[in-house]
Amino acid sequence: xxxxxxxxxxxxxxxxxxxxxxxxxxxxxxxxxxxxxxxxxxxxxxxxxxxxxxxxxxxxxxxxxxxxxxxxxxxxxxxxxxxxxxxxxxxxxxxxxxxxxxxxxxxxxxxxxxxxxxxxxxxxxxxxxxxxxxxxxxxxxxxxxxxxxxxxxxxxxxxxxxxxxxxxxxxxxxxxxxxxxxxxxxxxxxxxxxxxxxxxxxxxxxxxxxxxxxxxxxxxxxxxxxxxxxxxxxxxxxxxxxxxxxxxxxxxxxxxxxxxxxxxxxxxxxxxxxxxxxxxxxxxxxxxxxxxxxxxxxxxxxxxxxxxxxxxxxxxxxxxxxxxxxxxxxxxxxxxxxxxxxxxxxxxxxxxxxxxxxxxxxxxxxxxxxxxxxxxxxxxxxxxxxxxxxxxxxxxxxxxxxxxxxxxxxxxxxxxxxxxxxxxxxxxxxxxxxxxxxxxxxxxxxxxxxxxx
Amino acid sequence: xxxxxxxxxxxxxxxxxxxxxxxxxxxxxxxxxxxxxxxxxxxxxxxxxxxxxxxxxxxxxxxxxxxxxxxxxxxxxxxxxxxxxxxxxxxxxxxxxxxxxxxxxxxxxxxxxxxxxxxxxxxxxxxxxxxxxxxxxxxxxxxxxxxxxxxxxxxxxxxxxxxxxxxxxxxxxxxxxxxxxxxxxxxxxxxxxxxxxxxxxxxxxxxxxxxxxxxxxxxxxxxxxxxxxxxxxxxxxxxxxxxxxxxxxxxxxxxxxxxxxxxxxxxxxxxxxxxxxxxxxxxxxxxxxxxxxxxxxxxxxxxxxxxxxxxxxxxxxxxxxxxxxxxxxxxxxxxxxxxxxxxxxxxxxxxxxxxxxxxxxxxxxxxxxxxxxxxxxxxxxxxxxxxxxxxxxxxxxxxxxxxxxxxxxxxxxxxxxxxxxxxxxxxxxxxxxxxxxxxxxxxxxxxxxxxxxxxxxxxxxxxxxxxxxxxxxxxxxxxxxxxxxxx
Numbered sequence: 001x002x003x004x005x006x007x008x009x010x011x012x013x014x015x016x017x018x019x020x021x022x023x024x025x026x027x028x029x030x031x032x033x034x035x036x037x038x039x040x041x042x043x044x045x046x047x048x049x050x051x052x053x054x055x056x057x058x059x060x061x062x063x064x065x066x067x068x069x070x071x072x073x074x075x076x077x078x079x080x081x082x083x084x085x086x087x088x089x090x091x092x093x094x095x096x097x098x099x100x101x102x103x104x105x106x107x108x109x110x111x112x113x114x115x116x117x118x119x120x121x122x123x124x125x126x127x128x129x130x131x132x133x134x135x136x137x138x139x140x141x142x143x144x145x146x147x148x149x150x151x152x153x154x155x156x157x158x159x160x161x162x163x164x165x166x167x168x169x170x171x172x173x174x175x176x177x178x179x180x181x182x183x184x185x186x187x188x189x190x191x192x193x194x195x196x197x198x199x200x201x202x203x204x205x206x207x208x209x210x211x212x213x214x215x216x217x218x219x220x221x222x223x224x225x226x227x228x229x230x231x232x233x234x235x236x237x238x239x240x241x242x243x244x245x246x247x248x249x250x251x252x253x254x255x256x257x258x259x260x261x262x263x264x265x266x267x268x269x270x271x272x273x274x275x276x277x278x279x280x281x282x283x284x285x286x287x288x289x290x291x292x293x294x295x296x297x298x299x300x301x302x303x304x305x306x307x308x309x310x311x312x313x314x315x316x317x318x319x320x321x322x323x324x325x326x327x328x329x330x331x332x333x334x335x336x337x338x339x340x341x342x343x344x345x346x347x348x349x350x351x352x353x354x355x356x357x358x359x360x361x362x363x364x365x366x367x368x369x370x371x372x373x374x375x376x377x378x379x380x381x382x383x384x385x386x387x388x389x390x391x392x393x394x395x396x397x398x399x400x401x402x403x404x405x406x407x408x409x410x411x412x413x414x415x416x417x418x419x420x421x422x423x424x425x426x427x428x429x430x431x432x433x434x435x436x437x438x439x440x441x442x443x444x445x446x447x448x449x450x451x452x453x
Numbered sequence: 454x455x456x457x458x459x460x461x462x463x464x465x466x467x468x469x470x471x472x473x474x475x476x477x478x479x480x481x482x483x484x485x486x487x488x489x490x491x492x493x494x495x496x497x498x499x500x501x502x503x504x505x506x507x508x509x510x511x512x513x514x515x516x517x518x519x520x521x522x523x524x525x526x527x528x529x530x531x532x533x534x535x536x537x538x539x540x541x542x543x544x545x546x547x548x549x550x551x552x553x554x555x556x557x558x559x560x561x562x563x564x565x566x567x568x569x570x571x572x573x574x575x576x577x578x579x580x581x582x583x584x585x586x587x588x589x590x591x592x593x594x595x596x597x598x599x600x601x602x603x604x605x606x607x608x609x610x611x612x613x614x615x616x617x618x619x620x621x622x623x624x625x626x627x628x629x630x631x632x633x634x635x636x637x638x639x640x641x642x643x644x645x646x647x648x649x650x651x652x653x654x655x656x657x658x659x660x661x662x663x664x665x666x667x668x669x670x671x672x673x674x675x676x677x678x679x680x681x682x683x684x685x686x687x688x689x690x691x692x693x694x695x696x697x698x699x700x701x702x703x704x705x706x707x708x709x710x711x712x713x714x715x716x717x718x719x720x721x722x723x724x725x726x727x728x729x730x731x732x733x734x735x736x737x738x739x740x741x742x743x744x745x746x747x748x749x750x751x752x753x754x755x756x757x758x759x760x761x762x763x764x765x766x767x768x769x770x771x772x773x774x775x776x777x778x779x780x781x782x783x784x785x786x787x788x789x790x791x792x793x794x795x796x797x798x799x800x801x802x803x804x805x806x807x808x809x810x811x812x813x814x815x816x817x818x819x820x821x822x823x824x825x826x827x828x829x830x831x832x833x834x835x836x837x838x839x840x841x842x843x844x845x846x847x848x849x850x851x852x853x854x855x856x857x858x859x860x861x862x863x864x865x866x867x868x869x870x871x872x873x874x875x876x877x878x879x880x881x882x883x884x885x886x887x888x889x890x891x892x893x894x895x896x897x898x899x900x901x902x903x904x905x906x907x908x909x910x911x912x913x914x915x916x917x918x919x920x921x922x923x924x925x926x927x928x929x930x931x932x933x934x935x936x937x938x939x940x
Contacts (some may be wrong), residue, residue: 089515277773
């Protein structure tokens, strides 16, 4: 019996201690009319050898292509040590660290994680993770409305340059509470929100402005000007950032005169493989005065009965297991193991390593932009970029991408899926993992696809 | 020692980043970072040693008996991990074309179908990323259902007082007010109170069955009838599904929507707090509202079902398709157990719980509902010991750590004073359970003979009890180079 250690004599002795004649008797409180007799619709059991064969076959056909898709999930080198340590049983099979004395490993690691994220974002308080970048943005919107004491507005200004799936997730999560998302257009030439146009485009009060940096198109927003404008209007500023880009880009805590109030993002680029979109993790940092409005777990340093330093889950009065219907969020389980991996990943890269990864990704993307321009494929937007670019491929981008996939190249994300005016554009990402030969393959596949269409 | 305290300027794990610094386009100053990110500067071996040592300060299933009630801390098969981490699965981009994703999508489709069979629900969506997000999806579907019918007068969700905190918190997130229903003396929902509460304002009720007090809710059909008659829907919190696999199914009990915690029942790891997966299942009438994406099988292959196919969907809950890697682990687990193994999970988790309950009673412990069968878990109450010896549930929990056992869940559910919620799971042997009983008996004896030792436990770990008030008041949630330099 897989994973059940009982021998026949164990069962006999245990039933006798209980005073029952059979295991079946232990279910006698379930009304007979409701009982089912087994689960005959399930497939029969397999041995580990058989399941291994099955899964090897299943996985072998997938993901053989050279990947240039980003669009929220980025392919970076993950050091071998990251997952070898993260999958040690002591991290992998532990529960949430509620019993602090028996969980100091996980708790100290989360404290170190929070410190790293605070350092990267320039905001002093980090939580211990949310589910992913998109749901973290939804939580930030809810938090901004809660923390909004300047006006009673339930409106959030949401630029169309924010990842379309993030906007969809925010809508799903915040709309039951009557929060309104106001779409902000982006400048069609620069590919970012025009700070000068905001006055006309976003009249009236709002609780917060969302600033994606870089935005979905890989373009850098005018974060300083946007932040100052929002603060001038009495709004909070919610930044959505790529953590790898923060090695090079201004920390959100320093945007404009006062800095962003809440910063969230997708933690995947820090040590999580692409893995079909998850598990990843959402991160969230904020100003100290908002700490008690945060959703999710937070670890704090304190002392024990002997005066020794140690770590505990703190500010638990915000959370669902204490505050129930008045909690800041319903979140309980978060993405702990992904945070374990990210912490190890950041420690291995260090400031220099993270800068090199960010710089190489940015440089490789620029190389591809130049190679494509030589074939007549120009970037859609003029704004400065990080490591992703929207490129016009001179025809239906879905068809071009499908043809390139046949050649073993995943060419990018067709932007027409979310922006009808960009049907001829692909969103392409080149990280540090790609070589010059990989770029040659991209260009060759693109030329073949365009010649065929 | 923090990783930051190991840091030395200029030290690096040089193999882990590009060997050269790339020339990038020069960004205008307004976009540039002003000071270097304060990450630690350490060698690869520093990192490996530091985090290996930290791991050794954890209790875990792989190292200790971990009988946390309501959490189902059973053995996490290693094959689930290694097979979910096959390169083809790890490298697949979430936007890879369907034609190059058929292996992954086949696993997801079969997982949907197996979960439908196990729960008796009509259709399953795998996208919620944890139990609480599954709850959100479920209650949001209830809301969407009523609104689609133009029924906007339903403003309340009923929740038993013994429910997980996520239930009332979820109802609030979905814009509902929460009405609590008391539990009666035998651990069932108080039917008179329920009858008084159900009415035209009832959007639905959230129930866990077996309930959080470790007993099977015997009048579930009656409750379902009552709520359905009033126009409300029934939500099933799947936290305790382990106890009933192959015995009784939520769909047959009359539930309209359920979530499952795949990190409990289907043995994906808890990972020190996550990631989990909170798949949802629905009855026929809620199918149009399921969160997307789903996987569908057609003659030509597997394809994603999106908003275009399900216009009434509550929408997306994650940027992609949920915690795919967790779902793969659950899939492997279900294939290893199969139709033969799945009902045995209920058999042996129930056997273990009832055995442990009988043995602990024999040692002089009181259980909360002595006239009831345990399901896969049960409640010990230390109310008598707290009164007579001044030893609390927390004291016993901490002393158990000294004996090498993780503590059961303490002070939940809230309605039983000084409680320990004990869930041994099916993967523990009789010898382990007997050793736990022996430790509990010794602690009970120490409570009289050596009260102080129990009240100040633990004594054998890296730390003793913490000052939690200080943690919250003098909030220190991040190490800072500046503060460290200032001393």
